[in-house]
Amino acid sequence: MTASTDSHHDRTDAPSETNVPAGATAHRCPYCDRPFRHEDQRTLHVGLSHYDRMTEAEEAAFREVYSAEEAELGLYRLKLVGALVVVYFGMLLLYAVVT
Amino acid sequence: MEGHRPRRLVLAAFGTLVLATGTALAHGGSLRGEAGSIAVPAWLFLLTGGAAVGASFLLAATVTDRRYIASIDDWHRTLRRFPVAVSRYLAPLVGLVGFGAVLWFGFTGPTTPLRNLAVVVVWVGWWAGFTMTTYLVGNTWRALNPFRALVRGVYTLRAAPPREYPQRLGSWPAVVGLLALVFTEVVLPLADDPRLLATAVAGYGVATTVAGLAFGESWFERGDPVSRTFAAFGAVAPLVRSDDGVRLRLPGMGLTDSSVVRDRSDVVFVVTLLWVTTYDGLVTTPLWGDFARAAVGGGLPWLLTYLLAYLLGFGVFVGVYWLAALLARTTGETFLTPAALGRRFAAPLLAIAAGYHLAHYLSYFVVLSLPLWQVLANPTAPPLNPQRYGLPGFVGGLELAFVLLGHLLAIWVAHSTAYDVFPSRLQAVRSQYPFIGVMVVYTMVSLWIVAAPARTPPFL
Numbered sequence: 012m013t014a015s016t017d018s019h020h021d022r023t024d025a026p027s028e029t030n031v032p033a034g035a036t037a038h039r040c041p042y043c044d045r046p047f048r049h050e051d052q053r054t055l056h057v058g059l060s061h062y063d064r065m066t067e068a069e070e071a072a073f074r075e076v077y078s079a080e081e082a083e084l085g086l087y088r089l090k091l092v093g094a095l096v097v098v099y100f101g102m103l104l105l106y107a108v109v110t
Numbered sequence: 111m112e113g114h115r116p117r118r119l120v121l122a123a124f125g126t127l128v129l130a131t132g133t134a135l136a137h138g139g140s141l142r143g144e145a146g147s148i149a150v151p152a153w154l155f156l157l158t159g160g161a162a163v164g165a166s167f168l169l170a171a172t173v174t175d176r177r178y179i180a181s182i183d184d185w186h187r188t189l190r191r192f193p194v195a196v197s198r199y200l201a202p203l204v205g206l207v208g209f210g211a212v213l214w215f216g217f218t219g220p221t222t223p224l225r226n227l228a229v230v231v232v233w234v235g236w237w238a239g240f241t242m243t244t245y246l247v248g249n250t251w252r253a254l255n256p257f258r259a260l261v262r263g264v265y266t267l268r269a270a271p272p273r274e275y276p277q278r279l280g281s282w283p284a285v286v287g288l289l290a291l292v293f294t295e296v297v298l299p300l301a302d303d304p305r306l307l308a309t310a311v312a313g314y315g316v317a318t319t320v321a322g323l324a325f326g327e328s329w330f331e332r333g334d335p336v337s338r339t340f341a342a343f344g345a346v347a348p349l350v351r352s353d354d355g356v357r358l359r360l361p362g363m364g365l366t367d368s369s370v371v372r373d374r375s376d377v378v379f380v381v382t383l384l385w386v387t388t389y390d391g392l393v394t395t396p397l398w399g400d401f402a403r404a405a406v407g408g409g410l411p412w413l414l415t416y417l418l419a420y421l422l423g424f425g426v427f428v429g430v431y432w433l434a435a436l437l438a439r440t441t442g443e444t445f446l447t448p449a450a451l452g453r454r455f456a457a458p459l460l461a462i463a464a465g466y467h468l469a470h471y472l473s474y475f476v477v478l479s480l481p482l483w484q485v486l487a488n489p490t491a492p493p494l495n496p497q498r499y500g501l502p503g504f505v506g507g508l509e510l511a512f513v514l515l516g517h518l519l520a521i522w523v524a525h526s527t528a529y530d531v532f533p534s535r536l537q538a539v540r541s542q543y544p545f546i547g548v549m550v551v552y553t554m555v556s557l558w559i560v561a562a563p564a565r566t567p568p569f570l
Contacts, residue, residue, distance in 0.1 A: 030446075046445045052443075056533035087536060088174070091171050095168045102157075
């Protein structure tokens with residue numbers, strides 16, 4: 012909440028109810044104790060929500076994970092465009108056959 | 111620079127999508143009037159609607175710039191606040207005079223529905239027209255509400271503070287009240303019988319005023335179904351009251367605030383709002399007519415048929431939404447509870463409810479606004495034969511476009527909220543899969559209802 016710039020919106024540090032099932036490993040945020048399934052998620056969360064308090068090592072880790080995510084997003088975006096093409100031409104073909 | 115690339119991509123893609131769906135809608139729109147010129151079969155038309163919603167999700171997902179998404183969400187201008195005289199004195203006065211006029215003309219006015227002030231003011235002016243202003247402009251019911259004005263008046267004269275509204279009641283009175291109000295509206299001829307309508311309005315007025323006197327104004331913030339409905343629609347609107355004036359935002363961006371849906375009862379209220387608007391349209395479809403006649407032919411009383419279908423559909427809507435929230439925990443790879451996820455992603459549904467209301471009532475409002483003006487101009491002796499406005503043919507297509515627009519807005523709001531909730535962007539997009547699946551199915555159902563020929567529900 013300290014990191015929120017606008018009181019009308021809460022960012023990823025909003026108080027939220029979590030539930031860690033027995034047997035699952037939780038990566039907890041050192042600042043707000045919120046549990047995450049993956050370490051990368053926690054690293055990103057620290058960089059996004061506690062950027063004013065994080066250590067330099069945490070910032071370096073955040074930058075690394077963030078750019079790795081950028082690369083992964085590029086691939087994901089290609090898949091999205093592929094799915095769009097399938098939907099578009101699928102509908103086009105369907106219209107061609109039906110009408 | 112980074113921020114502009116996705117923007118251009120999205121604009122180009124949205125343009126293509128609008129063109130594509132525009133063509134399909136033009137075909138779909140012609141389904142209603144001229145049965146001879148059907149361009150596409152109904153299933154393909156519904157599938158196109160579903161595909162349009164799915165495709166817009168794919169498009170929204172390509173926008174991954176956090177700052178850009180937040181900037182759309184945060185954009186606002188603060189306008190000057192209304193003069194206190196208007197919101198504190200004039201608006202409640204208008205509300206009280208309106209309420210009095212509805213009761214007076216409802217009980218004493220002409221019995222022809224379109225010549226009676228109560229009928230046209232309540233249905234055309236208030237439920238169709240005023241409701242549209244609450245999501246297109248801003249929620250003004252807080253100021254207009256005559257019952258709230260009465261309660262406020264009593265508490266300014268009386269020194270004793272009201273009883274505290276019990277927290278554990280949450281919004282459940284609003285859920286039950288909304289279900290009861292809409293069911294009454296569907297099964298009783300409230301739009302045809304001015305005396306009955308005035309009785310119903312008086313009944314609701316007495317009930318909500320008594321509750322307001324018991325709990326003070328907090329009753330209207332949590333428990334009153336009508337106030338809650340308008341407040342929910344008001345979250346979609348661009349104008350909202352804030353501490354330092356009137357705040358102008360992009361439409362729908364108020365829905366990303368976590369204060370719109372606070373707890374489980376609020377989630378159920380949002381889903382109820384969606385279900386009651388759907389049910390209102392569902393009973394006018396030919397399929398429902400056939401089903402109801404078959405059920406009543408089988409020995410079920412007609413009222414029970416309507417009630418069972420109503421409660422069953424309500425259960426299905428709540429259940430499906432809960433299931434989506436449950437699945438989102440898996441697809442979004444998060445430790446957030448399904449309850450917390452359900453709470454954050456319920457508000458976008460209000461954009462869908464608003465789009466559906468607009469689709470349902472726009473032509474109704476325009477056609478009947480002529481008798482409304484005629485009756486308002488001369489309430490004691492309205493014209494003997496009320497006239498109606500005629501509508502051009504493209505309005506049918508426009509209605510379908512509003513259903514789709516509501517869904518598109520909901521998808522963007524959910525996307526924006528997901529970026530708020532999740533630290534990883536892929537996680538944010540993946541968390542939306544179950545909700546989008548539900549939305550695609552719901553679009554097809556609501557398009558089917560809007561496009562089906564409207565019949566009078568049997569036995570009513």
